Amino acid sequence: MQRKSARRDLVLELLEEHGGSAPGTASQIEAETGVPEADVHGVATFYSLLRSPGERTRVCQGLSCKVAGADAVVADLRAKGETVELVSCLGQCDCAPVGLDPSLELISWGETGRVTPDDPALPMNLGGADDASYAALSRAKAIGGEATIAEVKAAGLQGRGGAGFPAHFKWSAVRGQAEQTRYVVVNADEGEPGTFKDREVMLRRPHRMLEGMAIAAFATGAQTCFIYIRGEFVDCIRSVEQAIEAADEHLADLDIRLVSGHGAYICGEETALLEAIEGRRGMPRLKPPYPTDSGLWGKPTLMNNVETLACVPAIVQHGGAAFAALGRAEPGSKLYCVSGHVQKPGVYELPLGVTLDELVEAAGGYVGTPLAFSPGGASSGILPLSFRDTPLDFKSLAAVGSMLGSAGVVVLNDSVDLARVALWNLVFFEDESCGQCTPCRVGCRLQRQAVQRYIEGGDPAALSHAGDVAWEMEEGSICGLGQVASWPLTTAMKHFPEAFGERR
Ligand SMILES: Cc1cc2nc3c(=O)[nH]c(=O)nc-3n(C[C@H](O)[C@H](O)[C@H](O)COP(=O)(O)O)c2cc1C
Numbered sequence: 282m283q284r285k286s287a288r289r290d291l292v293l294e295l296l297e298e299h300g301g302s303a304p305g306t307a308s309q310i311e312a313e314t315g316v317p318e319a320d321v322h323g324v325a326t327f328y329s330l331l332r333s334p335g336e337r338t339r340v341c342q343g344l345s346c347k348v349a350g351a352d353a354v355v356a357d358l359r360a361k362g363e364t365v366e367l368v369s370c371l372g373q374c375d376c377a378p379v380g381l382d383p384s385l386e387l388i389s390w391g392e393t394g395r396v397t398p399d400d401p402a403l404p405m406n407l408g409g410a411d412d413a414s415y416a417a418l419s420r421a422k423a424i425g426g427e428a429t430i431a432e433v434k435a436a437g438l439q440g441r442g443g444a445g446f447p448a449h450f451k452w453s454a455v456r457g458q459a460e461q462t463r464y465v466v467v468n469a470d471e472g473e474p475g476t477f478k479d480r481e482v483m484l485r486r487p488h489r490m491l492e493g494m495a496i497a498a499f500a501t502g503a504q505t506c507f508i509y510i511r512g513e514f515v516d517c518i519r520s521v522e523q524a525i526e527a528a529d530e531h532l533a534d535l536d537i538r539l540v541s542g543h544g545a546y547i548c549g550e551e552t553a554l555l556e557a558i559e560g561r562r563g564m565p566r567l568k569p570p571y572p573t574d575s576g577l578w579g580k581p582t583l584m585n586n587v588e589t590l591a592c593v594p595a596i597v598q599h600g601g602a603a604f605a606a607l608g609r610a611e612p613g614s615k616l617y618c619v620s621g622h623v624q625k626p627g628v629y630e631l632p633l634g635v636t637l638d639e640l641v642e643a644a645g646g647y648v649g650t651p652l653a654f655s656p657g658g659a660s661s662g663i664l665p666l667s668f669r670d671t672p673l674d675f676k677s678l679a680a681v682g683s684m685l686g687s688a689g690v691v692v693l694n695d696s697v698d699l700a701r702v703a704l705w706n707l708v709f710f711e712d713e714s715c716g717q718c719t720p721c722r723v724g725c726r727l728q729r730q731a732v733q734r735y736i737e738g739g740d741p742a743a744l745s746h747a748g749d750v751a752w753e754m755e756e757g758s759i760c761g762l763g764q765v766a767s768w769p770l771t772t773a774m775k776h777f778p779e780a781f782g783e784r785r
C-alpha cells in the first residue's frame with residue numbers, strides 16, 4: 282500500500298537517477314518515496330528510456346528516416362556488432378536518417394542537414410528575433426489579464442499542438458476558476474512523426490516560448506509553470522535551461538519547473554502528460570473533466586503547445602489583428618515542418634493556409650515525381666497529389682478527411698510502396714498505444730498484422746476486415762491516438778487502391 286506521505290512525483294526522477302528498470306531499483310525507490318515497488322516497476326516499464334537499461338544506439342523508425350534509408354543504417358550497425366534499438370520518430374526528420382548515441386546526442390547519417398531559422402534565405406522569423414527584453418510581458422502587465430486575453434482572442438490564435446482549439450477559451454476558463462492554485466504547462470513533448478517545429482523554437486527562439494508562457498501565467502493567475510520537454514531533445518533542454526537562467530530578472534516571480542520526458546509519444550496527449558508529471562504511467566484520463574477545470578493534482582491547468590505560446594509575445598506587442606492578418610482563410614503565420622522527398626527539408630514559417638506546392642517551393646522543390654503526402658504527421662493519414670491545392674489549414678484539411686495536426690508534412694515520391702508506408706506508421710501506433718482501451722490496444726495489432734500478411738503474401742483478402750477494425754477503433758478509443766491510428770492504412774487504401782491489389 283502507498284504510504285500517506287508518499288512522494289509519487291519523485292518516482293520518474295529517481296528511476297532516471299538509479300538507471301531505469303535495473304534489478305533492485307524499484308524496491309530502493311519504494312524505500313525512498315513510499316510508492317509501492319510494483320507500482321514503481323509499472324512506471325519504469327512504461328517509458329522507453331527507462332525500460333531497458335544499457336548502452337545502445339537508437340535508430341529512428343519514423344517515415345522520413347525509413348524512406349531515407351534507416352534500414353540500411355541498422356543493418357550496417359548490427360554488422361559492426363553494435364547494440365541497436367529501433368525507436369519511434371525522434372523529431373529530426375530534416376536530417377534523416379538519424380539516431381541517438383547512448384548519451385542521447387544526435388547522430389545524422391543524412392545528406393541534407395538542417396535548414397534552420399537562422400538561415401537568412403528563409404522566409405521565417407518565428408515572430409521576430411529572439412528578443413530577451415520581455416517587453417511584451419511588461420505590456421501584458423500594463424494592460425491587465427482581461428485585455429491580454431482579448432488580444433489573444435482578436436488574434437484568432439488556434440492551438441498549434443494538433444487540435445487547433447482557440448487559445449483564448451482555455452485561458453479564460455482557467456482565469457475564471459474559483460480555485461486560486463493554478464498551473465501552466467508547456468507541452469514540448471513533440472513526438473508526432475514528421476514534426477520538429479517545437480524543437481526549432483526551443484533551440485532558436487526559447488525566449489519567445491518563455492515569454493509566452495509568462496504572459497499566459499500572468500493572464501490566468503498561475504504561479505507555477507511546468508515545461509515538459511521530450512527526453513530525447515537534450516539540446517532543447519540545454520537551450521531552455523540557459524534561457525531561463527538568462528531571463529531570471531523577468532521570470533523571478535514564477536516557479537518554473539523543467540521536466541524531461543522519458544520516451545513515450547502518448548505523453549504528448551494533454552492528460553497523459555499530466556499523469557507523467559505526477560509520476561505515473563502516461564495514460565490519458567477520461568474527459569471531462571478538462572484540465573482547465575481539473576488538471577495537475579486536480580487544480581485548474583492551462584496547457585499549451587510550444588509554438589502556440591511562442592506566438593503570444595508578438596500578439597501582445599503588435600496587437601491580435603496584426604497577427605490574424607498574417608494568415609489566409611485562417612489567422613496567423615504557421616510553422617510548417619517538411620521532410621521526405623523535398624530538396625531542403627526544414628521548418629518554414631508561412632501564412633496559415635498555404636498549399637503543398639507553395640510549401641515545397643519554399644523547401645527548394647520536389648525530389649523525383651511526387652505521389653502522395655501526409656499533411657500533419659502520421660495521425661493525418663495520406664493524401665494523393667490531387668490535393669496539392671488544398672489549403673494546409675485546420676478546416677480545409679478536416680473537410681477532406683485529414684487534418685493539419687502538428688503540420689508535420691511528409692512528401693513521398695513514386696519510389697515508395699504505400700503499403701509499406703502504412704505498415705511503418707501502424708508499427709508506430711502499436712508501439713506507442715498506452716494499452717488501456719481494448720479497441721486501440723488490440724486494433725493497432727490487428728491492423729499491423731493484416732498489412733504485414735498482405736505484404737508477405739500479396740493477397741488483398743488479408744485486408745478485408747481493415748475497415749471494420751478501423752471503425753471499432755475510432756468509436757471505442759478514449760483518446761486521439763486510437764481514434765486515428767488506422768488512418769495511415771484506411772486513407773492509403775481509399776486514395777491508392779492500386780497499391781493494395783493482388784501482388785502474387
Ligand atoms: C496522441 C496525442 C499526442 C499528442 N502529442 C502532442 C505533442 O507532442 N505536443 C503538443 O503540443 N500537443 C500534443 N497533443 C495535443 C495535446 O493533447 C493538446 O491538445 C495540446 O497540448 C494543447 O495545446 P494547444 O491548445 O496549444 O495546441 C497530442 C494529442 C494526442 C491525442
Ligand code: SF4
Binds near residue numbers: 713
Ligand atoms: S486510445 Fe490508445 S493510447 Fe489512447 S488511451 Fe486508449 S489505449 Fe491509450
